[in-house]
Amino acid sequence: MNAPDNFPTPVIDALNAPYWDALGQGHLSYQHCKTCSNSWLPARSECPGCLDTNWCWQTASGDARLVSWVVYHRAFDPAFQERLPYNVAIVELDEGPRLISNIVGLDAKQDIGSQLRIDQPLQLAIRHEHGVAIPAFVIKAVQ
Amino acid sequence: MRGQVVIAGIGQTEFGNLPGRSTYSLNAEAVRHALNDAGIPKDRVDGLFVKFPTSRFEFMYGQKLAETLGIVPRIGGVWDQGGAANASMVGYAAMAIAAGQCDVAVVTFADNPKSGTRQAYDKAWGHDQIYGWFGIPAGYAMIAQRHMGQYGTTAEQLGAISVTCRTNGARNPRAQLQKPLTLADYMDSPMIVEPLRRDDCCLVSDGGAAVVLTSAEFARREGLDKTVPILGFGQGQTSWEVAQRPDLTTTAAKASAETAFAMAGLTPRDVDVAQIYDCFTITALMSLEDYGFCKPGQGGDFCASGAIALDGELPINTSGGLLSETGMPGMQLIIEGVRQMRGDAANQVSGARTCAISNQGGVMHTHATLILGQ
Numbered sequence: 001m002n003a004p005d006n007f008p009t010p011v012i013d014a015l016n017a018p019y020w021d022a023l024g025q026g027h028l029s030y031q032h033c034k035t036c037s038n039s040w041l042p043a044r045s046e047c048p049g050c051l052d053t054n055w056c057w058q059t060a061s062g063d064a065r066l067v068s069w070v071v072y073h074r075a076f077d078p079a080f081q082e083r084l085p086y087n088v089a090i091v092e093l094d095e096g097p098r099l100i101s102n103i104v105g106l107d108a109k110q111d112i113g114s115q116l117r118i119d120q121p122l123q124l125a126i127r128h129e130h131g132v133a134i135p136a137f138v139i140k141a142v143q
Numbered sequence: 144m145r146g147q148v149v150i151a152g153i154g155q156t157e158f159g160n161l162p163g164r165s166t167y168s169l170n171a172e173a174v175r176h177a178l179n180d181a182g183i184p185k186d187r188v189d190g191l192f193v194k195f196p197t198s199r200f201e202f203m204y205g206q207k208l209a210e211t212l213g214i215v216p217r218i219g220g221v222w223d224q225g226g227a228a229n230a231s232m233v234g235y236a237a238m239a240i241a242a243g244q245c246d247v248a249v250v251t252f253a254d255n256p257k258s259g260t261r262q263a264y265d266k267a268w269g270h271d272q273i274y275g276w277f278g279i280p281a282g283y284a285m286i287a288q289r290h291m292g293q294y295g296t297t298a299e300q301l302g303a304i305s306v307t308c309r310t311n312g313a314r315n316p317r318a319q320l321q322k323p324l325t326l327a328d329y330m331d332s333p334m335i336v337e338p339l340r341r342d343d344c345c346l347v348s349d350g351g352a353a354v355v356l357t358s359a360e361f362a363r364r365e366g367l368d369k370t371v372p373i374l375g376f377g378q379g380q381t382s383w384e385v386a387q388r389p390d391l392t393t394t395a396a397k398a399s400a401e402t403a404f405a406m407a408g409l410t411p412r413d414v415d416v417a418q419i420y421d422c423f424t425i426t427a428l429m430s431l432e433d434y435g436f437c438k439p440g441q442g443g444d445f446c447a448s449g450a451i452a453l454d455g456e457l458p459i460n461t462s463g464g465l466l467s468e469t470g471m472p473g474m475q476l477i478i479e480g481v482r483q484m485r486g487d488a489a490n491q492v493s494g495a496r497t498c499a500i501s502n503q504g505g506v507m508h509t510h511a512t513l514i515l516g517q
Contacts, residue, residue: 008272016270040387042270068289068391071337076277085337088276090285090386100271100386113337118292129273 007079007130016043018057023133028060028124030097041097062124063094064137069103071112087112091122091137105138115139145406146516148237149362149370151247152181152355153478158469159319161349162258166196167211169253169351174212177353182367183247185212188355190248191219192236194228197472198256208251218244225504226422226472227378228252230511233477234376236356246361252474253351261347271386280344280423282385282506284336287425289391291338293440298338300443301424302329305342307451308421308460312467315489319348320467343424345465352474354481371484374409374497375514377402385506392440396433396501396510403499403512411435414514415495416483417457418476420503421464430501431459434512453490461490473502480515 012020019042022029031047032039034056038049047055067090075081091101104125106115122137154176156169170193178185191214195204205221218239222228229252236248290296309324324342332342362370379395379402381388404410411434419434421427428442436457437445445451451459462468462479469475480498482488500513 010270010273068285068292070281070284070288071334072275072281073334073337076281077272077275080275080277083275086275088274088281090391098386100274100276102274118289132273134273 005079008077009130009132015045019043020132022057022059023126023135026126028062028093028126028135029057030060030093030095031055032058039096041099058095060093060095060124063140064091064122064124066103066116066118066120066122067092067098068118069116085112087116089137099135102136103139104136144237144241145374145408146372147359148240148356149359149372150233150354150481150515151183151357151362151367151370152177152179153353153481154178154180155317155352155475155478156253156350158317158348158350158471158475160257161255164255164258164349166253166255166351167208169255169349170208170251170353171211173253173351173353174249174251177249177251177355180369181355183355183357183365185214187247188214188249189217190236190239190245191216192232192248192250193219193221194232194252194472195221195223196254197225198254198260214249216245219248224509224511226420227502227504227509227511229473229477230376230500230502230513231378231509233354233356233373233513234378234511237373237376240356240358246357248356249353250356251351251353252471254471255349257347257349259349278336279506280339281336283423283425284339285385286391286429286507287338287423290425290429293392294443296428296443298330298340299326300447301343301428302326303447304421304424304427304451305329305466307446308464308466311453311461311490312463315462315468317489318463318468319346320463339423339425345422346467346470348470350469350471352471352478354474354477369485371481372516373513374516375403375405375407375512377406377512379510381508381510392429394429394433394507394510396430396503396507396512399510399512400434400499400501403514407514407516409497409514413497414457414499415497416461416492417459417499418461418464418480418501419459420473420476420501421460421466422472422503424466426503426507427459427464429507430503434499434501453492458492461488461492472504476500476502477513480513484515484517
């Protein structure tokens with residue numbers, strides 16, 4: 001389902017609706033298997049660890065680390081042309097699940113890559129994109 | 144299985160921009176050349192193994208191609224492993240021959256993404272489109288970034304792979320891109336998805352290529368004289384999408400190579416020349432590590448040292464690879480491996496007796512290895 005201006009917003013279905021609803025209420029959630037204690041994203045109907053369906057949604061702490069990132073210099077979809085250059089990151093939550101996201105709050109005057117390093121601690125910062133609440137992350141301030 | 148099955152013939156079309164040619168026509172031309180090269184009449188072919196055109200999936204493509212070729216195979220079909228499929232089908236065809244399921248197998252691939260559609264390579268990644276996550280190059284860029292952060296791999300080291308392949312391609316009259324590249328040219332090429340530049344990315348190409356397999360015994364009986372024995376083959380699959388993959392800097396290329404080396408009774412030190420899948424420079428660099436040609440994390444130093452050049456300790460991609468000969472997913476590497484073992488390659492490595500070949504697909508999801516001898 002695309003937004004009126006053709007922006008690629010997610011298709012929400014019965015399986016993933018709790019994930020998107022929780023984000024709308026300010027929480028990032030993930031699936032957790034009550035049989036084998038595996039945790040994962042994105043939404044699946046069976047636990048990829050033990051194939052059981054005995055799972056529940058749990059709320060993430062928001063603490064995470066940066067696994068890797070890229071910076072787009074070419075738009076693969078016209079909706080992102082005006083944002084170039086922009087970053088996309090792989091983020092690992094402290095609870096284990098990994099997801100694709102964006103790092104926000106960077107200094108726009110500096111090179112994106114110079115502000116990021118692998119395994120850097122991150123903190124959840126939910127933002128709104130075309131009416132959809134989505135997870136983003138900021139670099140966690142050093143304590 | 145070592146040496147029981149041989150590659151008896153190879154064939155290819157022109158590589159490049161071939162408007163108006165269907166994938167059926169490109170496959171038919173490649174198979175015609177491969178059968179002529181082998182000296183085996185078409186009516187002896189009873190196995191047909193096909194990778195469907197990457198740019199356009201078509202239901203029952205293998206049967207439609209069999210009809211085009213006028214072949215009624217006993218065994219065959221279409222195999223879906225992305226870019227690993229051509230080398231893995233050579234393995235399946237070898238097993239089919241050894242198990243008495245067929246006598247002569249054709250393995251063939253053709254595609255026309257340059258004159259047709261390249262949409263398959265720009266695909267969006269499901270829900271993650273909302274983050275701007277699109278395209279195959281970005282998946283490899285994620286892996287490259289992690290490798291750089293973890294091991295200190297540099298752009299110049301990735302560039303050494305591009306320069307090597309382009310140098311070799313410039314000396315191959317069959318190559319689509321016969322223009323050498325300097326490291327300065329590479330560094331100046333525009334970023335596509337950072338850290339990958341344009342010249343880290345393979346060509347987009349139309350073309351077809353095919354090989355003919357049979358048993359060593361059939362080859363002896365029929366007096367076939369250009370055969371190259373398959374000493375080993377293997378596969379490995381990483382499966383997870385890049386975002387979900389627990390370790391980004393190693394892949395099942397390792398398992399694939401170990402299986403192939405074990406079958407061949409050889410080690411990486413025995414390999415004289417290698418054709419290493421280079422859809423992106425990082426793919427070749429990590430495959431060299433996973434195969435054991437250098438240690439994990441040392442692929443950058445290994446490539447920048449000159450070891451992979453034609454006069455180095457392990458010349459790779461002697462016909463130019465995906466970066467220079469043709470962007471075709473893998474079959475050209477198998478054909479070049481056969482030429483090196485026959486001793487008639489455009490950039491022949493003198494005295495080469497063993498060749499390792501890697502094919503891989505998806506974003507390092509699938510991997511297949513072949514080891515050829517003499």
